[in-house]
Amino acid sequence: MSTRKTSLLEPHVLLGAADREALQRRSIKKHDTAVILLHWFNASIWAVELATGGALLAGPGYQIAPGWWRTFMISLFGSPAMVLKVHITAGVLWTAVLAVYGVFGFRKYLMPTVSDYLIPDMDDLVWLKNRTLLMLGKRVSLPPQGIYNAGQKLYGLAVYGGTAVIIVTGLVMAFHLAPSWVVRWAILLHFLAVGAIFSGLFVHVYMGAVLPEERPAFYSMFTGKVPELYAYRHHYKWWRRYKEIELDWRQDLEREAAAERRQSEEEI
């Protein structure tokens, strides 16, 4: 155990039963409360916007949801105009909350997420190649990943970019902030951004909530924590960085404790 303990910091180490059990028992923090709240707020808004948006895009050549869905939404809210009002109200609320997050969480959440977590590196390119080979039945190993794997990073970037497009085009359409020809292009871009994110949403929900290997990630969206074993196996680079931070934190604690001890000894 003691020899393997140090070698855990090397990737792709085969873990013994004792290591696995020890890692499984320990949890490490993956998400702050603000991120968890924002995630579920985001999910709720998306549910409302998809439901109402699907009912609004109802012209003969544009329809994306079945006709009965529009009828259901109109029955629920009273009229097509009310469906639009709900869509706009939820969208404005979403924009306002994201703006607060973007302004107050810019340094703590937004920038680190984009620069540290979402920009792909060389390992990500290898991961994408090998993941494809794995799906084709080849026997290859996946390189270690950060807090998000390459697939999550690509989807994350699409979500960040798409969200900006959805907000800008949504505001242009809702409040007619530009000439009609711009509003026409806004409809197209709004639809494309929503469609791109929505088509990836199936993968996101399946991987997050249904696939057993990734289930700790789903639970982490409630508790904020994942078992260390999961972090070690799926997000080795992040786990290693976390351990370094934890080590620094421990050393700080020990230094503080030593300083307090010295101070109390001097007082005595």
Next chain:
Amino acid sequence: MTTYGMVIDLNRCVGCQACVAACKVQWGAPEAESRDWVVPIGPVRDSQGLVSTFYVGLCMHCDRPACVEACPSKATFKREDGVVVVDTELCIGCGVCISACPYGARYFHEQRKKVDKCDLCSSRLARGEQPACVETCITSCRHFGDLEDPKSDASLHLPGSRRLESGDARLGPNVRYLAGDRQWRLIHDRFAPPAPELSTPAWLLSRVARPLILLAIGATFLGQAVAFFTQLRRGEHPIEE
């Protein structure tokens, strides 16, 4: 079943524009725009001498309206009584319907940021009144009513009336004209409707983006469904780690 329509007797029109003024006052159209119009044509010389007429236009309330086809949100639609209307609370003023209408019967209301058009004075109809243009016409050249009712004023003037259509646009307009052949030729030569035009972003949305996104959604859904059934077949390990 009701189909409201109008027959305009161009032989009686004197081009006084009273109908246009009445409509603008009734509906608060901006100075440069109007829900209806009267355009003098001629006089020009043809084989029989000088000829002139007026092109009296408004929304044709077509049987197969191109504007309804073009509107992304069904903000413009054809009512059961045949009147094509705009739900102004639903309209976002994208103007796709404006370029789709081959008669130029729609405009963008700059102050309201909505599309505006003739709705045959629906609020007046609801009160049992005639459209403002019909009531104002000093020569009674506009005949309005239910085209399904043989006794209506419009139906009584249907015989010999013509629809302003072309090979590019056969939309079944429910505003018809009574005019002599020479006058009709003048109108048809200048104002025969072109093919309805779908603006580029609307075309891209309906013909490219929509099928692409549906395909992408279908493909990811199918992929996840296959993965889920594979998971069901394999089962899960009793100890979760």
